[in-house]
Amino acid sequence: MHIAILTVSISLPGCRSLKEKRQRMGGIHERFGRNPAVAVCESGERDRLDASEWTFVVVAQESQKVESLCNEIEERLLRSVDGRVGEMTREWL
Known part of the structure; x- marks a missing residue:
């Protein structure tokens, strides 16, 4: 069994409400x-x-x-999130 933890930081410049934040994140979950x-x-x-x-x-x-x-997640985030995808880190367990 192989496990990786991918952590992604996203900047949302100009976001003014929680509702807007949820919309801009585009249903990641x-x-x-x-x-x-x-x-x-x-x-x-x-x-x-x-x-x-x-x-x-x-x-x-x-x-x-x-x-x-992990590569697919990174690529889809870069294409779909209405914000700046910043640091992406991977940790292997």
Whole structure:
């Protein structure tokens, strides 16, 4: 079993309300949480309107599959989030 933790920081310049923050994040939890190999949560910056931090736990039998899923998550975030995707870190367990 291979496990990676992907943490992503996102800047939301000009965001003025919690409702706008949720809209700009575009349903990250629903989109990525459907995959049974991925657990996702907003892990930081919950009280700030202009920033958000998300953590994805990716699990698979092969390390290549974990790597592929992490790459897919990163690419989809870069394309779909209405904000600036900043630091992305991976930790292997």
